[in-house]
Amino acid sequence: MTEHRLDDRGVKRPLIPKMVRALAIPIIFFWGLLAVTTNAFMPQVERVAEELAGPMVPHYAPSQRALLHIGEKFHESNSTNLTMVVFEANRPLGDQDHRYYDDLMRRLERDTKHVQYVMDLWGKPFTAAGAQSVDGKCTYVLLRLAGDIGQIQANQSVDAVRDIIKKDTPPPGLKVYVSGAAPLASDTLAIANASLNNVTIVTIILILVMLLLVYRTPSTLLVPLLGVLIEMLVAKGVVSTLGHYGYIELSSFAVNIVIALTLGAGTDYGIFLMGRYHEARQAGESREDSFYIAYKGVAPIIIGSGLTIAGACYCLTFARLNYFHTMGPAVAITMLFTIAAAMTLGPAVLTVGSLFGMFDPRTSTKGFLYRRIGASVVRWPVPILVASSAVVMLGAIFVPSYRQNYDDRQYQPVGAPANLGFQAADRHFPKSKLFSEMLMVETDHDMRNSADFISLDRVAKALIRLHGVAMVQGMTRPLGRALEHASIPYLFTTQGSGNGQQLPFNREQNSNTDAQADIQAHSVAVLRKEIGFFQKVSDELHQTVLTVEDLKRISNEMNEEVSNLDDFFRPVKSYFYWEKHCFDIPICWAFRSLWDTIDHIDHLAEDIDKAEISLAEVDKAFPQIIAQLKATADDTEALQLKLVNSYGSADLQSIQTDQTFDDLINVGNDFDRSRSDDYFYIPHEGFDNEDVKAGMKLMMSPDGKAARFIVTHEGDAMGPEGVEHVEQFPDAIKTILKETSLAGARVYIGGSGSNDKDIKQYAMSDLLIAAIAAFVLIFLIMLFITRSLVAALVIPGTVAFSYAGAFGLSILLWQHLIGLHLHWLVLPLTFIILVAVGSDYNLLLINRVKEELHGGIHTGLIRALGSTGGVVTSAGLVFAFTMLAMLTSDLRTIGQVGSTVCIGLLLDTLIVRSFVVPSILRILGPWFWWPTLVRPRPLPQR
Incomplete structure (x- = not known):
């Protein structure tokens, strides 16, 4: 040449x-x-990225502030690192497993450098059932470790827990997994770093192959x-x-x-x-x-x-x-x-190589294909613009079906350590059990009383009634359901049960009353007989008194006659008493004895007189006694009637009371069996119960001014519905606490759904900020290079349009064909990358058209497409397949980013840069270069 x-x-x-x-x-x-x-x-970039790893979500995010404040209030932790240790057996967990569990808890608590708090639910009888699966084969324990999720300290703490578990062999049939949010983030970092070298090698191989296909010779x-x-x-x-x-912050994802x-x-x-x-x-x-x-x-x-x-x-x-x-x-x-x-x-390198003729082209490439494309665009700009735009729109129509995903489990290998733990939990617990929310209600007074417990249970009831909530565990429901025996109906049951214990004694007393009535009736009958006997005795006694009176009269008469006789025979009588030997003379002794007898008649009269007086008094008393006995009999009979009536009433009341107590007991038992959470109440003496004390230690702060709840999602907590669930919590709690003892209480929510909520809000705001800044910057750079306001607007506009089609095709590929939703990170990251990277191809074309404007707009467009078409296509394909190499990463998120960028570059290179932008340039004509004055045709040469 x-x-x-x-x-x-x-x-x-x-x-x-x-x-x-x-x-x-x-x-x-x-x-x-x-x-x-x-x-x-210098240290390897992977190691530096691990050391500089920062928290995934900033500390000032509501979910992070909530976790930090809960840890501070409960004197447990100063980090956001939540880790779950899952215990799974191929049989129901037994005593041997429990001994291993207890020993592991002690070993974890001794590692104060990495383990800040152990929520030992399975080790407490009050909460054990709530932490064990229904089939009895699985349980878990929540750990709060040192370091915030994503930081190197958090990753080291996760590794320390895994090392502690490895140091002891669990019982046969029992497997132990370290899972949860922090281990998942730690595994994500490890997988990204481990795959970096593989991705780099594959990328270099692809670049080498693509360059060989482009240049055909190794030297070129x-x-x-x-x-x-x-x-x-x-x-x-x-x-x-x-x-x-x-000087800069760094992460493993940024390094990739x-x-x-x-x-x-x-x-x-x-x-x-x-x-x-x-x-x-x-x-x-x-x-x-x-x-x-x-x-x-x-x-x-x-x-x-x-x-x-x-x-x-x-x-x-x-x-x-x-x-x-x-x-x-x-x-x-x-x-x-x-x-x-x-x-x-x-x-x-080009200079040195060109000295030896190394980089000269081996074949002549005139760009006939792209010249024909340019000629077609010049001839039919509108149909080509419509057709090429329709191709992009075919992808864009899938954008409305976009459903972002926050579940990092789906983007890791199935055999990743944290994923194994999630799989074990899912086999026994409801889905999302390990992705629970930790919610705290804080007030300005001690809530450890019956009144505030009623309000706390209202919170639990309000939460469990929300859509998407599967279980709520708190102080009033440690097992995730209404606490047994903690309701007003059951309180009546216990009172009825206590009173019911007196029923046998009451029945015995009623029987005694009935027996007393019978005894009283018998006593009345006996008394009536005695009155009859006394009446007869009184009558006979009265006759006796009359007889004694006659006897007294007769004795008085006899006493007078004897006195006369005594007076007449007194001299003779004196002889018998004067004779000394009268005892020896029978006749003397006989007459003397006769005279002694006559003397006693006088004494007899006196005795009869006394007897008559006494009998007369007794005769007067007997009617009074009989009258009193009759009154006593009447009173006793009346008392017996009252006893009979009392027995009847008491017996009827006893029967009714027995039925009432049965009803009370049945109501309380029915409320317990129904697991109804209505009418919750714990009596004052209930706070002295050891189980209640153990529950308060877990679910209430040491000062009693804060109570926490563990809320389990229904369905996928890491999807968009998990965010929707969490968004309901604050309003529901504030509404239910209005006009209660906890009105005005502050609510804090931390966990998976709330974390994803913050990510969603921050990702959209970050994307908006970055997109506006990027578009402004790109516009200014393009304006400076092209000196055209319209061109500076068209370039980022067409790139954004291209991105809509590319992202839609990525949704079609991943969400609809492969069945894996795009990770939330893909949209903002690929948008920024494609808007930035896609602009340079259009810039190269427009800049070349600008160089060829001396030949006219149409000719310049055809020449620019012909000269740059092959180069831009080669560059676009190489860049696209370079990004496609990210699919070899074990972290599917990186693969999704790479494939989306690849699709975007292919669409931008083959469709937008080749057809859409040239068509717009052709349609606008000189206006495309405004305010620069450009002639549609070259000036005629003189």
Whole structure:
């Protein structure tokens, strides 16, 4: 070919490419030395990313503040690290398993460096049933470990717990898993780091294969391949150095994106340079002139594209989520180094190689295909715009079906350690058991009293009645259901039961009363007989008194007669008493005895007189006695009647009371069996119960001013419905506590659903902030390069339109065909990447059209498409397949990001850049370059 030299035509060499060409070997040496030193003398970027890992959600997020405040209030923890240890047996858990469990709890509590709190539910009789599965084969324990989720301290704490478990062998048939939010995040980090090298190797292999397909000769691909390898090493080394010394934040996810973008963008820039160099050589320019032409042609594109990517990604620094704001500075810095390398290292390698004729094109490529496309666009712009837009819209129609997912389990390998624990729990517990919410109600007074417990149970009832809530565990329902024997009906039952215990005694007393009535009746009958006897005795006594009165009269008469006789015979009588020997003379003794008898008649009369007086008194008393006995009999009979009546009433009352107590007992038992949570009440003496004390130690703060609840979701807690569930909690609790003893209480919610709620809000706000900043930045960069307001609006607009189609196709692929919903991270991250990366292809085309405007808009468009079509297509395909290599990562989230970016780049390269943008440019004509004045046709040459 005929070579032409620019300096022969009096064109002055630009300073920067001239210096690059003059210092080619030192430049190559410098970049190589930088790559070696930053990687050899600095820690590996993966290790630095692990050390700098920050909390996934910022501390000021409501869910994180809630967990921290709950830990502080309960004197348990100062972190957000929630970890579950799951125990699963192939049989019902027994005493041997419990002894192993108790020993493990003691060993965990001794590790105060990593384990801050152990919520031992299975070890407490009061709460054991609530922590064990229905089949009895599985249980769990909640740990609060040191470090916030995502940080290296949290990951080390998870590893420490796993090491403690490994040190002792569980009983045969029992398996122990460490799972939960913190282990899941720790495993995500480990999987991402472990897959990084594999992704990098596959990416380099794909780049090598794609470059061989593009250039056909190994020597030609040296510029982009050598440049991108050094750029990748420099990117890793620089990011590692800056992170190690604390200048930037870093995460494993950011490292993956940094490497992928560096490899993709660096390869593109090398292809741009080589494509323009080959174009100049095929136009007959010398190697040196081709170098300057290529440098001048691609420098604005490389700078504009690199600054677009760097600026757009740097806008993520303003984001609040760790995934985003750690990626911003890292990507921005590496892209600046990539720009510098693309502007110096690539041209330096090209300079050295061109001296030996290594990079000359082997075949002549005139771009006939893209010239035909350009001619078609010029001829039929509207139909082509409609058709190409319809292709993009075919993907965009799936966007409304987008359903984001927050469940990181689905994006890890099935055999990941944390995933095994979730699988074990799901085999025995309801789904989402390990993704519960921890809710706390805090007030300004001690709630350990019966009145406030009623209000706390109202909270539990309000929560369990909400849609999407499967179980609520709290102080008033430690087993997740209404507490047994803690209701007003059952309180009546206990009172009835106590009174019912007196029923046998009452019945015995009633029987005694009946017996007393019978005895009284018998006593009345006996008394009536006695009265009859006494009446007869009284009558006979009265006759006796009359007889005694006659006897008294007779005795008085006899006494007078004897006195007369005594007076008459007194001399004779004296003889018998004077005779000394009267005892010896029988006749004397006989008469003397007779006279003694006559003397006693006088005494007899006196005795009869006394007897008559006494009998007369008794005769008077007997009627009175009989009257009293009759009155006593009447009273006793009346008492017996009252006893009979009392017995009847008491017996009827006893029967009715017995039935009432049975009803009370049945009501209480029925309430217990129904598990109804109405009429909750714990009496004052219930707070002295040891089980209640143990429950308060777990579910209430030491000062009694805060009570917590553990809420289990119904269904998928990590999906959008989990966020919907949590959004109901605050209003429901505040409404139910109105006008109660806990009115005005503060509510704190932390856990999986609330964490996802914060992520959802922050992700959307972060995306909005980053998107606005990125679009403004891209607009300004494009405006500066193209000097056209319309072009600066069209480029980001078409890229955004392209992204809608790409994201819809990604939804079709992953959600509808594969059956795995896109991770929530995919949308904001791929949007920023595609908006930034996709702009450079359109920028290259428009910038080339601008160079060809001297031939007219139509001719310039056809020439620009013909000259850049192959280069842009090659670059787009290489970049797309570079991102597609992320599918080899074991973390499916990275694969989804890579595949979505790949689809977006293919759509942008093959459809938007080839048809949509040229059609818009053709339709708008000179207005596309406004306010720059452009003639639709070239001026006629004179």
